[in-house]
Amino acid sequence: MTKHAAFAAEDAAVAAPAPAQPGRRFTSYPPSSCRTAAAQGRRDPGAAGAAARATGSWLNAVPRRAEHDDWMEKHPSALAGFESMLAAAKGKQVVMFLDYDGTLSPIVKDPDTAVMTEEMRDAVRGVAEHFPTAIVSGRCRDKVFNFVKLAELYYAGSHGMDIKGPTPESKHAKAKDEGVLCQPASEFLPVIDEVYRALTATTAAIPGATVENNKFCLSVHFRCVQEEKWRALEEQVRSVLKEYPDLRLTRGRKVLEIRPSIKWDKGNALQFLLEALGFADSNNVFPIYIGDDRTDEDAFKVLRDMGQGIGILVSKIPKETSASYSLREPSEVKEFLHKLVKSKQSTQRD
Numbered sequence: 001m002t003k004h005a006a007f008a009a010e011d012a013a014v015a016a017p018a019p020a021q022p023g024r025r026f027t028s029y030p031p032s033s034c035r036t037a038a039a040q041g042r043r044d045p046g047a048a049g050a051a052a053r054a055t056g057s058w059l060n061a062v063p064r065r066a067e068h069d070d071w072m073e074k075h076p077s078a079l080a081g082f083e084s085m086l087a088a089a090k091g092k093q094v095v096m097f098l099d100y101d102g103t104l105s106p107i108v109k110d111p112d113t114a115v116m117t118e119e120m121r122d123a124v125r126g127v128a129e130h131f132p133t134a135i136v137s138g139r140c141r142d143k144v145f146n147f148v149k150l151a152e153l154y155y156a157g158s159h160g161m162d163i164k165g166p167t168p169e170s171k172h173a174k175a176k177d178e179g180v181l182c183q184p185a186s187e188f189l190p191v192i193d194e195v196y197r198a199l200t201a202t203t204a205a206i207p208g209a210t211v212e213n214n215k216f217c218l219s220v221h222f223r224c225v226q227e228e229k230w231r232a233l234e235e236q237v238r239s240v241l242k243e244y245p246d247l248r249l250t251r252g253r254k255v256l257e258i259r260p261s262i263k264w265d266k267g268n269a270l271q272f273l274l275e276a277l278g279f280a281d282s283n284n285v286f287p288i289y290i291g292d293d294r295t296d297e298d299a300f301k302v303l304r305d306m307g308q309g310i311g312i313l314v315s316k317i318p319k320e321t322s323a324s325y326s327l328r329e330p331s332e333v334k335e336f337l338h339k340l341v342k343s344k345q346s347t348q349r350d
């Protein structure tokens with residue numbers, strides 16, 4: 001794939017192979033009954049035909065529909081598969097991990113305005129009352145905290161390179177939660193600042209390009225840049241990075257992300273937090289990670305390799321993923337969180 005094509009495909013559908021689910025405990029997860037039910041729920045030829053006729057693209061729509069159904073069979077809706085998931089989680093401690101952009105807040109043009117609704121905040125607050133809960137974001141920790149505004153959560157900012165526990169009086173706080181728990185890239189602070197200044201100056205000539213300082217990493221946004229300029233922008237970024245071999249470039253949703261070349265990502269953050277919560281090598285934990293972006297795949301892979309818990313990809317379109325379930329958009333994430341709280345409350349009453 002050319003660099004330009006890689007950019008253009010950033011939000012596009014990718015044919016999705018079945019993820020391997022080697023699992024120590026759930027050899028095939030989600031269970032086949034759930035996969036079949038979810039797929040059947042979506043295989044309504046009448047609805048497919050109506051949708052295709054409405055867009056006037058019958059010939060194209062049939063294979064696309066089949067591809068979508070196939071993907072949904074492998075990554076069923078976490079709402080449709082909720083009961084199977086609950087059964088797998090029975091007797092275990094659920095730990096909730098939530099990405100921010102595209103998961104708790106909808107994707108918007110201006111990153112500074114990606115606020116979370118009060119209803120979503122209530123849903124997250126509800127989950128945190130019952131389960132240890134962490135926000136894992138590419139944003140810098142302070143910024144994502146200012147969006148979420150819940151002191152009782154764990155926060156892993158800068159793609160997991162800046163982790164802090166909840167306020168000590170919080171229900172799920174551990175004794176060592178006071179202060180910063182983990183900053184594996186602190187030696188990179190000066191260089192990230194330097195590259196931030198260099199990138200801001202270099203990309204200034206490209207209308208719509210913005211550089212966001214996420215403390216231990218940087219984001220170069222191109223959502224508001226004309227598509228013809230995307231290649232030039234990437235070349236500019238690469239030319240600056242030539243001078244900094246200790247930094248690497250990754251991609252998110254219409255964003256180029258620059259971060260230290262250390263082996264630390266959202267997957268490491270998830271493992272670190274499970275350990276900090278006392279669940280290292282435990283069979284009694286059921287982590288749930290919900291995210292929408294490529295960087296969330298590192299966490300999905302960790303869960304898949306552990307064979308514990310589930311990854312849920314937020315996407316309306318088929319994408320290659322190691323997550324086992326899917327949700328279409330933040331409103332479904334909110335619904336899922338409410339369902340989880342309700343089911344916990346009902347087991348407490350029993």
Ligand SMILES: O=P(O)(O)OC[C@H]1O[C@H](O[C@H]2O[C@H](CO)[C@@H](O)[C@H](O)[C@H]2O)[C@H](O)[C@@H](O)[C@@H]1O
Nearest residue numbers: 100101107108109111114137138219223253255
């Ligand atoms: O890990 P996340 O919490 O998902 O953070 C990933 C990036 O999210 C933000 O950018 C994305 O959302 C913006 C607001 O909706 C959107 O304008 C942008 O195109 C998206 O890529 C954030 O601004 C980045 O710094 C994060 O790296």
